[in-house]
Amino acid sequence: MARKTSKAVLVRREEKRLEILRAAARTFNEKGFHNTTIDDLCEILGLSKPTVYYYVKDKEALLFECSRIATADLHSAIRKARDDGRNGWERLRNIFVAYAQIMTTDFGKCLILTRANDMSPESSTRLWDGRRRLNSEVREVIEQGIEDGSIRKCDPKSVSFALFGSFNWIAHWYREDGEEDPREIAEKFFDLFQFGLAVDRPANSS
Template structure:
């Protein structure tokens, strides 16, 4: 029998990662549509057309799934904010915020981003909530830092950086609550229009 018929350890690892992501995505959609408490692991298994015991090959519990879904949403935001914060060159604070806010708007239309906004970490045990909220705080500090940069370089009119960061994050997060994947507006259109409303109101 040809050795090529046997999967390598790397192939098995990659296959397991893909299946685990499929479990997490199916759960994120279910949590967003039905709520965390209204979703069972049977519901997740039904969406994937597998048995409930199969789900346990990839996750430990429903809490574990939610924690990972929220973490993945936050890590997307964290990576985007870190990349924009690290940019140098001639870009103004407002230019960099525009890039970040546009990416934020895209993220909250995706499976893990929507779960982050619609469900969040509140149903989780205290230790998990604390860890995820620490990550949230880091993202918020980057938002405020970019606002302060924009005020300093004159691209953003003088304002309270904390208030502006919260207001913008609130407006962008709300997209997850009304976005319809089957609706007439694409994520690109939503991101562009929503961010333009915010930017036009704060431009220096």
């Protein structure tokens, strides 16, 4: 009869798997997916190829899993933000504060910097389905805000695109040694969305 693997061994395996994935995400972000090899990761981690392949079957599997972890984290953050907010506007703000914090992690950056043609059609479809669900959940929150009066009447689809477009770009320029942390950046962005830039609206505006 096969011996049952101990909990401690399973924990160590998962820790090693995450160590490999984090190194992969960081390297993909710095060098680009196509410019990174399994040999690069082995050198960074001080591991042999057989050891790396024990945890993942190939480089695409590494990329997919890094992006999947970020997507799962985002779904969890959205659920928590929706529970914590008192109205649609608060929930929307909570969501994107959490979003900015996840998008500036190694896994979050990997998700944003990954292109559809970096993966097989099957993997790409699975990943993009998760991102589309995120967009749909944000639209629902915007619609709730319109209904409860905390968000003015608008096109939820356009607002969702605008928010994701601006917040996704943070992953391209954010630096850990910068002057502001992700929460501060997110709150500054949301102040712009809430109050705009103009001091007074033009007289001919509708």
